[in-house]
Amino acid sequence: MMRSAALLLASCLLAFAAHAQPTADTSRIVTLGGSVTEIVYALGAGSHVVGVDASSLYPEAATEKPSVGYFRRLPAEGVLSLDPSLVLALEGTGPPTVLDQLRSAGVRTELIENEPTVEGTTRKIRRIAGLLGREAQADSLIQEMEAALAEARSLRQRATSSPRVLFIYARGSGTMNVAGTGTSAEAMIELAGAKNAVSGFEGFKPMSAEAVASAEPEVILMLTRGLESIGGVDGLLEQPGITLTPAGENQRIVAMDDLLLLGFGPRLGTAVKQLTEKLHPELDPASSSASRQ
Amino acid sequence: MSMRVQHQRRARLVLGGLVALLLGAVGASLALGAVTITPGQVLAILGEQVGLALPWAYETRQELVLTVIRLPRVLLAISVGGGLAVSGAVMQGLFRNPLADPGLIGVSSGASLAAVVTIVLGSTVLGAWSDTLGAFLLPAAAFAGGVVATLVVYRLATRNGQTSVTTMLLAGIAINALAGAGTGLMIFIADDDQLRDLTFWTLGSLGGATWTQLAVVGPCLLGGMLAAPLLARPLNALLLGESEARHLGIRTERVKRLVVLLAAGVVGAAVAVSGIIGFVGLVVPHLLRLAVGPDHRVLIPGSAILGSTLLLGADLLARTIVAPAELPIGIVTALVGAPFFLWLLLRDRQRGVGYSF
Numbered sequence: 001m002m003r004s005a006a007l008l009l010a011s012c013l014l015a016f017a018a019h020a021q022p023t024a025d026t027s028r029i030v031t032l033g034g035s036v037t038e039i040v041y042a043l044g045a046g047s048h049v050v051g052v053d054a055s056s057l058y059p060e061a062a063t064e065k066p067s068v069g070y071f072r073r074l075p076a077e078g079v080l081s082l083d084p085s086l087v088l089a090l091e092g093t094g095p096p097t098v099l100d101q102l103r104s105a106g107v108r109t110e111l112i113e114n115e116p117t118v119e120g121t122t123r124k125i126r127r128i129a130g131l132l133g134r135e136a137q138a139d140s141l142i143q144e145m146e147a148a149l150a151e152a153r154s155l156r157q158r159a160t161s162s163p164r165v166l167f168i169y170a171r172g173s174g175t176m177n178v179a180g181t182g183t184s185a186e187a188m189i190e191l192a193g194a195k196n197a198v199s200g201f202e203g204f205k206p207m208s209a210e211a212v213a214s215a216e217p218e219v220i221l222m223l224t225r226g227l228e229s230i231g232g233v234d235g236l237l238e239q240p241g242i243t244l245t246p247a248g249e250n251q252r253i254v255a256m257d258d259l260l261l262l263g264f265g266p267r268l269g270t271a272v273k274q275l276t277e278k279l280h281p282e283l284d285p286a287s288s289s290a291s292r293q
Numbered sequence: 294m295s296m297r298v299q300h301q302r303r304a305r306l307v308l309g310g311l312v313a314l315l316l317g318a319v320g321a322s323l324a325l326g327a328v329t330i331t332p333g334q335v336l337a338i339l340g341e342q343v344g345l346a347l348p349w350a351y352e353t354r355q356e357l358v359l360t361v362i363r364l365p366r367v368l369l370a371i372s373v374g375g376g377l378a379v380s381g382a383v384m385q386g387l388f389r390n391p392l393a394d395p396g397l398i399g400v401s402s403g404a405s406l407a408a409v410v411t412i413v414l415g416s417t418v419l420g421a422w423s424d425t426l427g428a429f430l431l432p433a434a435a436f437a438g439g440v441v442a443t444l445v446v447y448r449l450a451t452r453n454g455q456t457s458v459t460t461m462l463l464a465g466i467a468i469n470a471l472a473g474a475g476t477g478l479m480i481f482i483a484d485d486d487q488l489r490d491l492t493f494w495t496l497g498s499l500g501g502a503t504w505t506q507l508a509v510v511g512p513c514l515l516g517g518m519l520a521a522p523l524l525a526r527p528l529n530a531l532l533l534g535e536s537e538a539r540h541l542g543i544r545t546e547r548v549k550r551l552v553v554l555l556a557a558g559v560v561g562a563a564v565a566v567s568g569i570i571g572f573v574g575l576v577v578p579h580l581l582r583l584a585v586g587p588d589h590r591v592l593i594p595g596s597a598i599l600g601s602t603l604l605l606g607a608d609l610l611a612r613t614i615v616a617p618a619e620l621p622i623g624i625v626t627a628l629v630g631a632p633f634f635l636w637l638l639l640r641d642r643q644r645g646v647g648y649s650f
Binding site: 205 | 326327328329353354357358361362363481484485486489490493498500501503506612615616617618619621
């Protein structure tokens with residue numbers, strides 16, 4: 001009883017403190033960057049969104065809004081034609097001259113920092129909520145996320161394995177890259193209690209068959225659309241080197257949605273939980289006995 | 294004599310028509326776009342800038358869109374389109390080859406390499422400064438890259454003060470291949486965002502047009518366009534062959550140097566602000582040659598006007614057909630230019646005349 005009262009008081013104080021920050025005119029918002037759009041919708045401000053970028057694919061409702069195209073190549077006039085009162089743009093949105101043009105046309109344009117960690121995601125949500133004046137919604141959103149993360153953590157503690165995971169980023173069989181250190185994919189793999197099978201380089205690099213085989217991944221992780229682009233699991237197994245890996249041999253291929261896995265948005269907790277379950281089959285007694293021959 | 298008069302009349306007619314087309318394209322480009330601004334409002338906003346009060350009411354945002362975004366963009370399209378087409382015309386004249394375009398002597402690939410290096414390594418080398426400098430660094434690097442590559446090609450083809458056009462062509466191919474390898478290396482080390490940035494850069498765009506940019510490259514582009522007609526007579530003489538031109542008193546080496554300098558400066562500046570925009574330099578001089586014949590005195594100014602008009606039209610398409618998003622302009626010019634070019638080739642083959650200069 002005391003605790004919940006204290007919590008209530010604390011959140012009131014927090015909301016009050018946050019209110020001191022200048023909130024923006026939120027009547028017409030343009031959101032740029034998949035996770036920014038997702039957060040704005042999750043905070044319940046979706047009805048104010050008048051335009052999105054091409055990467056804003058969740059929730060469904062966002063895909064029905066006018067799209068201004070790729071967020072690193074914004075058309076200034078296109079954005080202005082939506083008559084926005086506020087532009088929320090993920091870090092990396094550009095070109096910088098276009099952002100300047102938007103500001104000089106009197107549109108409040110805010111860049112949202114993007115860091116692929118749990119703390120970074122919390123900050124991202126709080127920042128957007130502060131601008132929208134929706135701190136209370138942010139509190140419950142973050143609580144939900146942390147509850148899911150806690151569930152994932154307890155799953156991880158029960159897990160007995162720590163598989164080596166290779167993340168393959170594909171857009172058709174001609175372009176297949178693997179994730180090295182410092183990538184958002186590696187961050188997710190580690191949050192799910194597994195290890196990145198690749199450690200020799202930073203960022204994404206084109207994959208060579210021998211390099212893949214020598215990385216000896218036990219699981220291959222891909223984006224759903226990427227796996228589809230090379231013809232599903234069968235298509236992946238036909239790629240050079242894949243069948244030489246333990247993952248290919250045992251057909252342990254995990255695919256997850258782009259924005260869910262790498263977006264670091266409000267569904268981060270759910271994503272980590274799902275990935276933890278998929279990477280540790282021993283957590284599910286039925287499937288683990290089935291997969292062992 | 295009467296034949297000549299007829300020729301001149303035709304040329305004047307064509308040039309007059311082109312100017313009218315250009316004016317139409319400017320009008321359409323100012324009045325059309327993602328943000329609605331009526332022709333009356335365009336006039337009122339433009340009038341306001343020079344202190345003229347006109348009866349059409351407009352909003353501040355419309356004024357800002359027109360003066361901050363659309364107007365510099367229209368002027369940039371005119372200078373880039375005209376510059377590319379004029380460079381194409383003088384290059385085709387120098388090489389006496391209808392397939393010549395400024396890319397042949399390394400301008401585009403040199404500029405590409407420098408731009409790609411800036412995109413990929415810029416943030417590592419410059420750290421936090423790259424965002425502030427980025428807006429200026431990329432164009433400056435692209436311009437320098439284009440000019441340097443061209444000068445290298447020119448030097449390679451010059452021996453004892455004599456420049457061999459054939460060697461220049463071959464050296465151009467080699468330098469293009471080298472620059473391509475460098476670009477490939479950068480693509481290899483690029484991350485996903487950079488990869489997309491440079492893909493878009495190679496497709497071209499006039500989207501980043503600002504007054505500052507225009508003030509920097511405008512003089513370069515306009516200067517080149519205004520200087521090009523001075524090359525008309527020497528290029529006409531060169532059509533007869535190099536030694537014939539020399540006998541007519543043309544200082545051919547100087548002409549070559551001027552053509553190369555002009556193409557490098559103009560195309561370098563164009564690529565610097567708008568990325569790679571294909572086909573304008575190749576197709577525009579062709580079209581005009583069909584209409585007015587090979588006389589460079591008409592061909593060069595005509596190319597400037599038609600190039601401007603075509604790029605304005607292409608940019609108008611690029612920014613309106615998928616509004617509020619925007620297509621890269623290189624897609625539009627190639628999509629329209631390539632089939633047209635094929636049609637020209639096939640038509641001439643059917644006629645059995647081939648290309649005559």
